[in-house]
Amino acid sequence: MSRRGPRRVGEALSETMARAAPATPLAAVQAAWAGAVGERIAAEARPVAERDGVVTVSCSSSTWAQELDLLSAELLESLSEALPEASRPQSLRFRATGS
Numbered sequence: 001m002s003r004r005g006p007r008r009v010g011e012a013l014s015e016t017m018a019r020a021a022p023a024t025p026l027a028a029v030q031a032a033w034a035g036a037v038g039e040r041i042a043a044e045a046r047p048v049a050e051r052d053g054v055v056t057v058s059c060s061s062s063t064w065a066q067e068l069d070l071l072s073a074e075l076l077e078s079l080s081e082a083l084p085e086a087s088r089p090q091s092l093r094f095r096a097t098g099s
Contacts, residue, residue, distance in 0.1 A: 026050035028087035029079060036078040041068065045094070053090035062096040069094045 034042035044064045049056040059065040
């Protein structure tokens with residue numbers, strides 16, 4: 001049996017996290033969220049639930065929920081480009097939770 005050479009910590013952590021993450025549509029959306037919607041939106045809103053293809057996104061305020069609802073078609077398109085077909089949400093629902 002041969003021994004593998006040392007790996008970079010970042011690579012090892014990425015592989016470990018990929019294996020540890022639950023294989024659900026919500027987990028896939030959560031993993032792709034910041035890259036698909038941008039850091040500014042990700043700082044104010046995060047996907048928290050998924051049911052029957054509808055992803056619920058918790059927003060920091062009602063203003064953010066309303067603005068993101070108006071952008072939902074664009075956000076869905078960005079998510080679709082970042083996710084495999086089986087994990088793509090059909091729609092997004094935004095709610096203000098203040099968290």
